[in-house]
Amino acid sequence: MxxxxxxxxxxxxxxxxxxxxxxxxxxxxxxxxxxxxxxxxxxxxxxxxxxxxxxxxxxxxxxxxxxxxxxxxxxxLGELRGVVVDPANQLVSVEPGATLADLDRATTRHGLAVPSGVVSATGVAGLALGGGIGWMTRSDGLTLDNLDSADVVTAACDHLHASEEENAELFWGLRGGGGNFGVVSSFTFRARRLPSLVLAGNLFYRRPRWESALSAFAGWAHALPDEMTPIVTFMVLPPEFGMGDDPWMTVGFAWISEDHRAGLALVDRLRSAAPPDAEEAGPTPWPVWQSAMDSVFPRGSRGYWKNVSFSRLDEEVVGVLVELASGITWRGTGIDVHHLEGAFGRVPEEATAFPNRSARFWLNVYGFWRDPGEDERLTAFARHVHARMQPFAEHGEYVNFLGAEDAHDPVEAARRAYGREKHHRLVALKNRYDPQNLFRLNHNVLPTPV
Structure with a gap:
């Protein structure tokens, strides 16, 4: 070595x-x-x-x-963190150990960005292979939607180049199918032009305003242009936010356009419909905004996540969400509701292995506590939120927001995540590239028994 x-x-x-x-x-x-x-x-x-x-x-x-x-x-692969930017062609080559911070640091020097997640310590590889929901999802789609090609080492130690033109079926499976088919040794992404400062911020609401604010958000979200990506969060914020020990509803947003006046006018519409209790908004360097939530997920936190996709945000669903979020009275758990559609929703369902393109929202309930004595209580809360949202759920689960609790029945877990048709296609890829299931430490697609 x-x-x-x-x-x-x-x-x-x-x-x-x-x-x-x-x-x-x-x-x-x-x-x-x-x-x-x-x-x-x-x-x-x-x-x-x-x-x-x-x-x-x-x-x-x-x-x-x-x-x-x-x-x-x-x-x-954590020491392989190189990022090479080709600004003329807006292409970015990324080694498999790079984090979002490495990626953003390299691309913003050239006025570029690759759509990614919301915590800068996240690895690019796992994020891209599973999906990649973040602050550019509505403007530019998932991280995997911006993957131009990948170099893959298979279980047989074959080195393959995968793209729309070469090993196209493998390329399809890599975009959502996780690490089931080999080790990606290099990613090449298409980047987009990005202003030196993006308009971003948060509107904060105390508990008495949650119903009205979430209902106002639902109406506001119906007519959003692609440039606006919002995420609604319920949590007791970390101490460094200076927001006390009570839970807050936060509408975070990123406006991916140089026309900040248009973005501010759009935020004003929500502010008028639902006046916040506090707010912060303004031009922000992209790496600063991308790392704004890093303190919520410190390394070594104990974590358990569940997720559900849905499209309704009517009075009934608003009531359920507020009821569930009102149960968060401690620092250590959050509920995010990602608003999708836009560029994300225009990708054809069959174009990638990602499980659902029609959902308007994706909910993630997550924990980030330290005390092992809280494991049972806080994992139970996440399971309760997931179960309570099932009457409104659509098909598919996002593997990057899934824990490992379904390891006892991986076939059913994979079918539930990807859906029967996509799972069948993924199994065919597994049979071809990893029939012995060497790459099984993932949300595993089992090969057909010989």
Missing amino acids: TGRLVERGDAGYDEARRVWNGMIDVHPVAVARAGSIRDIDLVLAAAQRTGLPLAVRGGGHNIAGHGTVEDGLVLD
Whole structure:
């Protein structure tokens, strides 16, 4: 290897085995920290020769903890963080260990951005392979919608280039199917022009205003131009926000256009319909806005997430959401409602493996606590929110917002996430590229038994 092999008993082993979710506390036999792309072949060959279960780790931010494995071998790509920007063609090549912070730092120097998530410590690889919902979803779609091509190392150590023109079916599966088909050694994204300062901010509402504010938001969201992406959040905000210990409803927004006056006029419409109790808004450097919520998800937090897609935001659904959010009286859990449509919704359903393009909203309920004694109570709350929203749910689940609790029945879990038709197509890809299921530490698509 050009990198390092960290085994049990070695200095740095405990740090090497850790992932973002503090609930995941397992002990691999060894962590292979790749120093170059060619180390990937060596680690894959070692896993197959020894029969050790293999975990592949990019940024290590996966909520389900798939970046590590008990008594197995971890391929850690976290030191491969290079980002190369071709500003003339608006293309960006990204190594598999890069984070959103690495990506944003490189692209904004050239007045460009690649649509991504909302926490800068997130790994680009896992985000892109699963989806990539964030502050540019309505203006430019998911992260995977902006993937131009990918270089993949398969279980047979074949090095393949996947794009719309080459290995097109594999390219389809990579965009939403996660790490089921190989290790992506390089991503190439299409970037978009971005103003040096974006208009972004938050409108904050105390509990008595939630029903009226959420109903006003529902009306406002019906006529939004693509340039506006809002996210509604319910939580007790971190202390550094200076908002006290009570829960807040926040309407966060990013306006991806140089015409800030038009964006402010749009925000004024919501402000007039639902006057906030507090607010912050103005021109903001993109990396600053992209990292604004980092403190909510510190490394080592104990985490458990569930998600549901839906399209109604009428009086009944508003009432249910407010009832559920009113149950959050502690610092350590949040509910996000991502407003979709726009560019996201115009991608044909069959174009990628992402499970649902018709939903108007995607809810994520998540935890970020420290005390193991809270595990049962706070995971139960997330499950309750998920169950309570089922009468309004549409098909599909977003794998980047899923924990690992369905590992006892991976076939049904994958069918539920992707839907029967897409799951069938993903199984065919798995049979072709990973028939022995080497890449099973993910939201696993099982190959057909031989």
